[in-house]
Amino acid sequence: MDEHADRHPSRPGDTVISLARVDAGMVPEVGGKAANLGVLLAAGLPVPRGFCITTTAYREVAAAAGVDPSGPPEQARSRLAAVSLPEGDVEAILAAYADLGEDTPVAVRSSATAEDLPEASFAGQLDTYLNVVGPDGLLDAVRRCWASLWTDRAVAYRADHGIDQRSVGIAVVVQEMVDAGVAGVMFTANPLTGRRKETVIDAAPGLGETLVSGAVNPDHFRVDAATGEILQRSLGDKLSESRPAPGGGTRLLHRQDGAGQACLTDEQIRSLARVGTRVEELYGDPQDLEWAIEPGGGITVVQSRPITTLFPLPEPQNHDGGTRAYLCASLLQGLTRPLTPMGLASFTLMSDSYRPTATGGGPAPYSSAQAGMRMFVDVTSLLRTRGGRRGLLRAMKVADARSVDVLAYLAADPRFALTRAPRLASLKSGLRASPPFGLVGDVLRAMANPAAALERVREADREMDRMLVLPEPVTGARRLDFVERVLTKEITPAVMRVLPPAAAGYAWLGLARLLLGRLVQAGELQAVLRGLPHNVTTEMDLELWRTATSIREDPDSVRALTEEEPQLLASRYVEGTLPAVCQGALRGFLAKYGHRAVAEIDLGVPRWGEDPAHIINVLANYLKLADPELAPDRLFQRAAEKADAKVAELAARTARARGGLYGRIVAHGLRRARETAGMREYPKFRLITAFAVLRGQLRQVGEELADAGRITAPGDVFFLDLAEARVALRGADLRGPVAERRQGYHREMRRRRIPRLLLSDGTDVEAAMAAQAQAGPSADGQPGTLTGAPASAGTVTGKARVILDPAGAHLEPGEILVAPSTDPGWTPLFMTAGALVMEMGGPISHGAVVAREYGIPAVVGVPDATVRIRTGDTVTVDGAAGTVVVDRSQASDGGSRGPGGGR
Incomplete structure (x- = not known):
């Protein structure tokens, strides 16, 4: 005592x-x-x-x-x-x-x-x-x-x-x-890879201050906490140590023989790991400890704190043990930020109601999961069958090129070895991993008659519009019933009905590629997909450009947009006090596209019609574009003309090499591809249209709950799920849970690294790959050649602008946009960008498609691009080769970076 x-x-x-x-x-x-x-x-x-x-x-x-x-x-x-x-x-x-x-x-x-x-x-x-x-x-x-x-x-x-x-x-x-003979730090989970139950120990002779301050290269050990096996020993030079000084304070002593042997014995390493396990079990979460070993051998703990940087584990699933693999669906949608609880709930309802069921009593091919307020898909069953693995890799080649290497790395892990499934079961698994097989007939019909397919889309639109009407007056409970019914039963089939035209366009493109064979060079087929008709995102961006053009003619509107803050202007728009020309032009744009937003797949995110500050900021940027030849509408027109010319060139090349019939087939296929491939953005556009309606219904429920004092503000309803909203309608006070979730949401908003592929033991597979290869960007971010996936051909050299969040971002005409990922809310920035570099994506990811449409070079899937490139760097983007060359010798602003691109 x-x-x-x-x-x-x-x-x-x-x-x-x-x-x-x-x-x-x-x-x-x-x-x-x-x-x-x-x-x-x-x-x-x-x-x-x-x-x-x-x-x-x-x-x-x-x-x-x-x-x-x-x-x-x-x-x-x-x-x-x-x-x-x-x-x-x-x-x-x-x-x-x-x-x-x-x-x-x-x-x-x-x-x-x-x-x-x-x-x-x-x-x-x-x-x-x-x-x-x-x-x-x-x-x-x-x-x-x-x-x-x-x-x-x-x-x-x-x-x-x-x-x-x-x-x-x-x-x-x-x-x-503690007069330590040896001291150091210990993590009870690997802070680099995220793997739980893997203890990481750094140790150095003397007091711990030299190690914590980075003044010494310590010995480094990794231990399997469950078995005590020492997985790694790396000896540092340990050329200095800190010791207590007579009379107080510390003194630094220099050593000559620090690198010769480890400063901990194997038994001490295991004893430390056992202490770490006790501390973790005490707190229930992985811990970061500081420890010391006295000259007599006793271990002392001098500090313990939670490891706050680990990515959260997926919520436990009902599986029969074993390690699970989760692919991040949020990243595949170009979203690095977290989703609100209502946004997560909506995707869970949609995925669970549509997910293919298992056959023959086996496991379902995939299921949804959540971690870090982001959506994940459990792909363990797909990885364990040959057909499922092939289908998954095939999908990732076009959706997110970097995921291919990560999945291939995991395929070598014995925990995900192929099961001896019958050939038929493996084939079924591969089909379930691919786009819905039931659409094949519709896709073939769209290939044969694109005009009829587009008419079917228009009819599907009319059906969806009728489906989204909820006659008033109606109770809050009925609104929630409506939202749940649409999410679980109606929205996914409605979106599927508008998929065939785009799929038909890409099928024709694939057939033409097959016929061309070696006659086509890298990047040439990308040129065919420039300036496509029927792309709703391109049409939106061009409409925004026309809005800016009309505003440019009014001095009062120009003065307001260039001299006042976007958030203030947004408030003035809501009040109706903007200059008349600006007010009217903005109202016209938002009447068509006010249902869109940055991170729009999240039901909880305000739409542009609610808060137009982002659009106002983009309009202000557009007003700076002085060269008429760089106007987006002219760029788009030239891109379409070049695409038509490329179709003719490829057809002629085929005719010369293989005969006129082949040339005519290639020409027909490429023209058909251009007719409908632009519809690739349309299914999501319709999904977001529906989301805007559902958000409006939920917002009215939020107003009812806020008026009753069950939540603080109407927008708090998006920090509940549907079941909780029902409980609140029945009288529950949910202000406390909402406040906690908002705090967690803001904490997750600060998180920069999101695992592409996450294991149930916490391992970030991509980080584990880098740790094993001892590769990745250097600590000081040295420049060089970065590689990714080719997305849009062309070569441009310009100043980089790193932007992590498009809200309030500033991009000068001709600057190279460097971003973690993009969704349609980003694309207004594309219209004045010289080129695009993204950390995420594949050849048909959203950013790649829109970049091709505008004819700007793009490279996607570039690891850590927003870290390795700094605002002001001179970069050369080669969209055909998939390379980005960084030259920091002429950086213009000291290499800053941030949400606004270092403004």
Whole structure:
């Protein structure tokens, strides 16, 4: 029993509390670090004795010193560093220190109330002082820990995580100093690959500060936590170590023989892994620990915090054990951001109602799953049959080229070995992985008669329009019934009815490619698909250009768009106070396309008709385009003319080489391809049309719930699912759950890396590939040649503009757009872009299709393009070869990047 624990029990308002009296519920008083240490102590884990100076002491001293949380950080730091502590606090601190022994060396650590929490670790943001000796040294270290709450890096970190600067308090942990023979850090899940139950240990001689600060190359070990098998040993040079200095502080010693042998024995490695497993089981989540081993061999844990960067695991599924593989459906839709709970619920309803069923008692070919507020598809069953694997790889070649390599890598994993399925079962699996077999007849009819197929689409449109009408008046419960019926029974068949024309166009293209054989060069068939008719996304963008053209003629409208902020202009539009020409032109555009949005596949995202700020920003960008030859409508017309010329050229080439009949067939096939391939965007367009109607119905339910006080605002309904909305209509107050989900949503919005292929043990397969190959971009982002999938032929050199989110983005005419992925909400930016580079996508992904239509070079599926390329870099995009050459020698703005492209 800690004697200090008895003498200093915790009470509200205490300035000093023994760590043995601290528990997980005391974060507001002791901060995240101290709370975690208290939990470890209570569980009997080896933690150094100590005490905590609470946030009460800090707040009293900060108030007396005149610290203003909204003022300059340097002012707060200087005042706290020089402040005099109240006499009562000094007495309490020194009494607690005396209980540890006279002039005992201690470690003094900051413990903020927003630190070491599941949503934000704050690792390295606040200060620690080691080997502090004596009362004066202790009090000075306490002041400096308080001051570290206001370093520029800590303030910026809180701002980035949306943490109110005024809400944060800081406590200080004081613990007996461990004179470590070896120290280091340990992760109970692999932080690079995400794999759970794989412990990663970095170790170096002496105190841990050299390792944490990056001053030493440590020994590195990976351990299978379940078996204790040491999977990897990598020895660092360990050329320096930190040791306690006589009288206080630390000193750095240089070593000559650090690389000779490991600083941990195999048994110590396994013992550390066992300690890590105990700590993870205690918290229920993977942990990041700091540890030390005393010269006598005892292991001590000096800190534990959650690993906040791991991608969440998929929700548990009802399967018979074994590792599962999940393909990210969100990324395949060009969406890196999370989906709202209602958006996720809508896709789950649609996929579960339409998913092909298993045959012969076997597993279903795929099922939906969720992780990190994103949609995934369980493709385990497909990977385990030869036909399913072939069908999946075939689909990815055209949808997302990078996924092909990732799936091929996983295919070599014995956990996903092919099962000995009968040939017929394997064939069925392959067909289920491919587009719906029932559409083949409709596709053949569309190939034979495109005009009739387009008329059938128009009839399907009229049927869908009738389906989406809900006669008023109607109750909130009836609105939810309507939304559920459309999602589960009606919307998917309606969208399927408009698929055949586009499929027919690409079938004709494939037939022409087969006939051409070696007569066609790389990129030539892409040229045939430029300037296609019937592409609703192109038509939308051209309509927006015409809107800008009409506005350009009115000086008042031009002045408003170029001088006022888009969000203010959006408010003026809603109020009807924009200049008349601008108001009318924008109203006309939104009447046709107001149902669209960035990230529009999410039902929870506001449509442009609700918030036109993004469209207004794009219009302002269009007004900067001065060269009439670069006008998008002229570019589109020239692209169509070049495509027709390419059709004639390829037909003539075939006729010369193989005869007139072959030439005529190629010409016919390519013309037919051009007639209907532009319909590729139409099924999604109709889906989004339906989503806008369903969103309107849900919004009215939200208004009813907000009026009744069950949620705070009408838009909160999109942070519920349909079942929860029904419960709220019956009287449940769901304001608390909505607030928690909004917090989780905003946290996920900050996440940059989304796994393409995620395993049920947490492994990001693409990251595991890179770790195994020890490849990927260098830490300093050195330039070079990046490779991806060819998407739109042509070569352009220009300045790069990295844009992570199109909302409010600025793209100068001719700049190279570098983006993680795109959906139709991005395409207005394409109209003034010189070229496109994307991290996601394949030859028929959305961005590739639209880039070809505009005749701009494009390379897609470029790994980490938004990291390896910086705004201002000079880049050369070769859309036929699939290469991007980066030249940083002439970067124009210091290599910045960000959501607005480094503006």
